[in-house]
Amino acid sequence: MKDLMLFLLVMTLCTGVSAEQHQRPRNVASQDIPAFVERLDSLRQAANIPGLSVAVVKGQTIALALGLGYADVEHHIPATAETPYNIASVAKPISAVVTLRLVEEGVLDLDRPIVDYSEWAEFCTEFSRQPSIFARGLRCQPPIHTLRHLLSHTATGTPGNQFSYNPVLYSWASRPIMAAADTSFSALVERYVFAPAGMTRSARINRDLPLREDLAKLLAPPYRVGTTGAVERAPAPPPQGDGAAGGVITTVLALAMFDVALDQGVLISARSRAAMIAPMQSSNGEALPYGLGWFVQEYRGHTLVWHSGWWEDAYSALYLKIPSLDLTFIVFANSEGVWWDNPLDRAEVQRSEFAQAFLQTFVDD
Template sequence: MKALFFLLVVPALWCQAQSTKATAEAADTSGFAARLEALRQHYQIPSLSIGIVQGKKLIWYRGLGYADIEQKIVPTEHTIYHLASVTKTFGSIILMQLVEAGKINLDDPVTKYGINLGARWGDDDRIKLKHLLTHTAQGNSFNGFKPGYSFGYNGDYYGRLIKPIEQEAGRSFGQLMVEQIIRPLGLTHTAPNPADMVNFSLTGYDRTAYDQLIAKPYDLVKGRVVPATYPSYFGPSAGLLSCVSDLAIYSIAIDEGRLLSAATWEQIFTSFRSPKGKPMPYGLGWFVQSYKGIKLLWHTGWWTGNSSLLIKIPEKDLTFIILANSQDLSRPFYAKYDIFRTNPRLQKDLRASAFARAFLDQFVFHSIPLSY
């Protein structure tokens, strides 16, 4: 593979994308790109790569701003970004593959795998793997902190799923990601965090060539855009890198029911319910929401120097992908804090994002057709 991968695959993808662009041009007649550009400038986001998938095709894409401000590099659908928590949707697939194989039971207590959540939770046998997967492990003061009764987004707890995954698979999470998702789907720009040299090397990609395709990270500090440093973590909760063209392939594979059985996909995209039957805003690795009678499946990502948003509307056969090289695409999801002003509380409504509202308003609820 190595550098040859970039010499052979990237030109072919570029040619395919040019054909797609020509047929999807009519989709922008209502100024969707202009609206997104206005939002990009409002939030002072250096770079956005955006795509819409329909009919098993990437039918529309745009690159806005600069992936590298200093070098004035305009992003494309192949520009690579950190996905942050959108990685959780991939982690869910790997976990559920082990569930289907009979190696993991979601009702197993976390203590079976030596997971200790600390604080008041410690090694509580009542906390099951399903509670980590659905962000329902913590409970709250109103229900005696019993797991399963309330939603509290916790990326650290989700990341603890690496223990049962690796123990029962007998392989590293990175190996599973490469062998069971990246290679089978042909995701040529998707990889574990390059800062994790062991897991990145599993792809066989040339590190120097890959780094050149990654958007530079930035942050907004006191109203000024400044360079930032990407996190080095890689695991079930974050740390995967990808691009619009690869996420389009990933989305199409989900629509085709690949990687998992139809029953498992249905379970993933169904709201987890409390012991009293209360639906939660999260399924198994995805937010699940209903708005105006339409089911919205989505996940956001937010970390230093990067943010992302992946939205699927099964009823409309639509997927919206938007990736950024600063936190500010997804910052509105984390605008509210707990009563001590210490921990951000993730918003459970997709429409907290102005970018999501732009997409939903134009293509989902106003039903402006996408021509292709």
């Protein structure tokens, strides 16, 4: 009881919100919780993040879900576990689930050339001529790229042979998926992820699909650090197409429900889930740091499966799983303060101070 009271006290001091607004922790050592939350809040303040929402899942049970700081500074609206954020590239694992579900249904073949599904050749040729860093090394002839190459970020250079994180090509993967399924990508996400996982406070957005009115009223607006060093309201991210790389508005509580549904086999089979988090292999047998929609790396005897999200001057997020411990950490922010500039050719989640706070609390001896 003493430990629980300390936890509730820390919640109140850190957020200015009554403790009743937070879920009581379960299946996580209670003596770790107050110091962990206090450390997260210190990191939040050091990074000039107005609002942060956090969840921990242990044993397929939501063990901790809470908010720190303010979702809306001007109106003094506190961040909570049910505050919606734009999660940027943390949408990629969700998109991979949709893809693998369609593979299970026989609609898609990850290893079939995507020219069979869509106008890839034309796009590839045009994009490869662009000055973008993500077009560098893209070889379009012969047209042998597959969905597996796009979803594993192994499409540049010799397809399947090297990893280079490429959100443009990952986003484009929605086109052959939509062509094969004859349905919008956003509708597929709703059908195969949001509905079966019970993610009612979640939605897709794109140029042709505005955010649902109920979520728009609750969405944490973005913030940035201005030229004076003060935190200021930032412009909303520009509208995008119906792509697989982003376009998801959700809460840490809803993504925790996704995590549970994924691990319980509600969304895809155990075989498909294993394929998602298995690192791709290059032609010479080298393990690459990405599976299908997930970064994959080793850390002190554990495999870490994770994805970050970053909208410059707007939002940031981290979704980190440790399958061997049946443990998950989720954190969303209404600024870019969670982002740690992970390189494009490696997986280095240990450089994230938020990840370190989690690993040192729940994993390290």
